[in-house]
Amino acid sequence: MASAANTNMNAVRETMDVLLEISRLLNTGLDMESLSICVRLCEQGINPEALSSVIKELRRASDSLKVSENSTSQG
């Protein structure tokens, strides 16, 4: 039983490693943690196109925050 669970864990880890390498090759900007969250959201039935819009929107928002962070540190 434990051995079957280990096999599954290894398969999940291997799948995530392959997905991360594909993600890096394609310059998606996802790190392992974000990718893992996205995989779980896809497993929950979230539409991948909608999820990509969410990620791009979050990047725009955090980029604007980083710009204001820089202007605060310079001011």
Add this chain to the structure above:
Amino acid sequence: SNSITELLGALCDRSLSGVSWKRLSLGGASREAFRRTLRKRAYGALLSKLFQDSSFKPNSTANALANTPAHNKMLMISFDLRVSGCTEAAERLEVLLAQLHEVALSSGLAELDSVLELLVQLAGSVPPPAVSF
């Protein structure tokens, strides 16, 4: 944490990593307020896409592309990489795709096509890493 709400919250928090709140608080920014704004924007993007899906009628080319399986879109990207001279990357991508279908079977991942579609949608959304000599 596996509910959609929690996972979206985790994605929002993840996008805030590397932000110096100490410095921002000097400018009057509050972490909690920004987290709320971020969540609103995330849900806004998610919902606008859902409503667009129900009303948007794509033309035949866009429709054909939308109906193309994610795996085939990956192969189209691989073809584009070859055409642009990135043969090594194209070959690596094809090897990884073959490997993925082998390991994903035993991992129990049910929505592999959705994950691949997400990666296709995000392809090229950040600049390639700088090459160091």
